[in-house]
Amino acid sequence: MKINPLIENAYQVLDGAELSRDDALALADGIHGNDILDLISLANKVKDSYAVPMLSCSILNAKSGTCSQNCRFCAQSAHHRTQIETYPLLSAGEVLAAARQVYQSGIRTFGYVTSGYGYLEPTPEFLDILDTLDAVHAELPELKLCVSIGILSGKTARMLAEHHVWRYNMNLQTNPQRYAELIADTHTVEDKIRTIRHLQQYGVEICCGGIIGLGETWADRVEMAIAIRDLEVEGAPLNVLLPIPGTPLEHLEPISPADVAKTFALFRLINPSKQLKFAAGRETRMKDFQGLLMLSGLNSLMTGGYLTTRGRSVEEDQKFIAELADFSTPER
Template identity: 50%
Template sequence: MNDYLHPLVGQAYEVLHTGTPLTYELACGLSGLQGEAVADLLSLANKVRNRYACLEDGTVHSCSILNARSGLCAENCRFCAQSLHNEAGVEQYGLMKREQVFEAAGRVYAQGIRHFGIVTSGYGYRKITPEFERITGLIRDLKEEYPGLNVCASLGVLGPETAAALARAGIAHYNINIQVSPGRYHDLIADSHPVSDRIDTVRLLQKYGVEVCCGGILGVGESMMDRVDMIFELQRLDVAVIPLNVLVPVDGTPLEGSGAVAVSDIVKTFALCRLAHPCKIIKFAAGRETVMKDFQGLLMLSGANGFLTGGYLTTRGRDIADDQAFIEQLRHFGGGNS
């Protein structure tokens, strides 16, 4: 291996050569890299992404979400603007009407987006309710109305009957994040429910053959080692898609005024995630525009092969057309041709 490479990065090249995921022990060592060694790590992660996480159509995974029910959540997640425990002043409304959901889906479909997620605030649906049946009906109808549209959902914690119902409805991906290392969930995220509810939901969905989108959030008070622990918990769960968010502090929440995560730590986390998950979809979600700013492209060269476009639940994002032009330019660097 090149003498100019940091020895730990040299060891990590085994992932590129064999496709074998990074070990926890080596990830712990790599998490402490600084300076030029971080750039070497990013280069390796990009090579691994290009070799093992190439999407069939040669593009990146892009999805758009709809905040189909906003606010009114009884859980006390510290970062969330939609919690009733916080005072963020977000708009509150019940489940959107059918025509509103179809209008939103049709808008992104016309712009070439083929993954569309219905997101609702709240703890979840352990049992089938009339509202839950409305949602599964929407999933079926959207798939029929828009050929090739992958309809996804993020509805919170599920039980066996609701997980099975979503599988029958033909859902493409189901999102439920563990947010942080499970051992830090109670302290950093919420104490109104255990993280085991989320982990159990992941396993339930997998039992019924549903691909799970599960990741976390950076910048809520966790350490780099906590991030490594989260990455390897996701490896144990063997989820299909890993979304990584970066905290955008919202006034009226306990995390308002939180300091920004260093860009170098963000890209290092993405690179470690790629090396631990060589073949998975890893996408950047919230914080891409507001935190990364001029360094957005660096993320796509650090192992990411997907992103959320068109806005988030309670904050604006970039226009889909701008993101598509951005990805087209990245093709010249190998960052948009995964």
Template identity: 50%
Template sequence: MNEPILKQAADISLGGDTLPRELADALARLDGEAVLDLVALANRVRNRFAPPFQACSIINAKSGACSEQCRFCAQAGTHATHAETYPLLSAQTIADAAHSAYESGVRSFCIVTSGYGMPRVDSDFEQVLKAIDTIRARCPGMGVSASLGMLGEETARLLVERGIEHYNINLQTAPERYAELITRTHSVQERIDTIKLFKPGGVMICSGGILGTGETMNDRLSLAFTLGELAVDIIPLNILVPIQGTPLENQPPLPAIEVVRTVALFRLINPRAVIKLAAGRESVMNDFQGLLMLAGASGFITGGYLTTRGRSVERDIAFRRELDIFASAAETVP
């Protein structure tokens, strides 16, 4: 019964086309050994169409005291998480972190700040621009990106003029359930509007979500198709790390097979995007991290996240070398 569904998916996906929604729904119901067939197909699609593997590092350049009450986030000012709080770091401190990543072999670096966003030019925004310039001077060839929340036309334009590699702003979950699952302090449409500001300037968009907030598989598919409609270039997928003091502190973890199935479906729905694993790939997925990569992922964030630790860059570089061998071998799976 599963073979016709998988064959139909292969015919479409290996031709470079996006799955129709009804076929994605059918694939989402696969279980048992059929999930490994889905993984093998997603790996073949990744090898055929996805851009080269991408590893990047981020810096939490402004932490905590956030006005946006995202239910999963340690940095929300209303959550008693005791997350570290500090104002925007100096341009030199940000550049030092970028240079450390650069010396480890990482060539993509993102400046991340807490808060609603930077809809207008202020002293913080000018400091971010200075940091971008400083990184460029010290790290030739390093792509510099930003994740500053919601923007206005002027702040987006200035980032485009600075030649940022990509702008990150996650949609997090199905747009129709954003207020219920994530926050009511701003709308998902504000995030979508920020994405659209960058399209005329040709800057790549990095936008994904977080798995395990109480969403259904239907919600995940809705997110995947929405990102495809927005022509997002990079899709980071986080796996919820429940943090004490947040409304999701007791949220049960997703079964590993559910995460693997989700990553594979994101690949088949967005065959040409970079699908980048982020928070939770090590701490939540543990022994299944490699399987996630073979399920169609084509990048990861290395060296740590905003408020949770990751693995060292050196360990991840070795991990990637081994993955390249397995990904090539898996291509021969019928």
């Protein structure tokens, strides 16, 4: 069977060319059915050619719920009536115990995450966070610290950079032009982009991705992928919506595994060298198709659970990654 001309044209990415917006939109609109497998195959080749080997990370929800922001998908928003556990900022001792467990499992990237708008000034809580990060680094200096605590100012970004933060997570979530419509209107996507630029100024790497299945179009997914490329970030985590009871999106129909795989493949073609990570939705949405998805251009996964939903064990995922290696191109 002859390869679809749209995919044949996209092979230019393997030669180092940038996939244009028009070509990405043509793939999004014109690739269906069996052609998705060819698109996945190309994305996996691009990953093997340009991206680093598979990496894993684990995160800790260090402050849960009662968030003042109204993100439509989020169980932690105080605007929604969900049944999650809520608690204030964990102590340094509690965070250290979790970090030790991650380190002992063989994972070397630890995500520290809190709910809330963020910190434009160094409040007492923000200073407690800095002390906690110092404590983790002092005991486990090989553990890379990835932090996600919301919107920052130049001042608080600089202070985080001075306290051992390797990477910061700040997701665009969707097409920036539709952020207020699809995500939230209590803050803006420009607030997020400013935070990213502040952190980059101080040498902190950025993890910036989003969520699919919100009711967005294929064009929105392409625009998000291109916006992430333009921000020149290092990592891009992608989540698949899990419609949580009590949120405005609780009745949305989940997107198909084929559409998830196609989305990830497009993200890889648009972002050949980034650390493309599958986060929430991997186990619950993809189920028997997890292996297919991991061959669609991904080179990172979140293991051991998410903020308010459980995931697979670290041991299961380590075995999974080892078996996936048989499908990768030999070391270049």
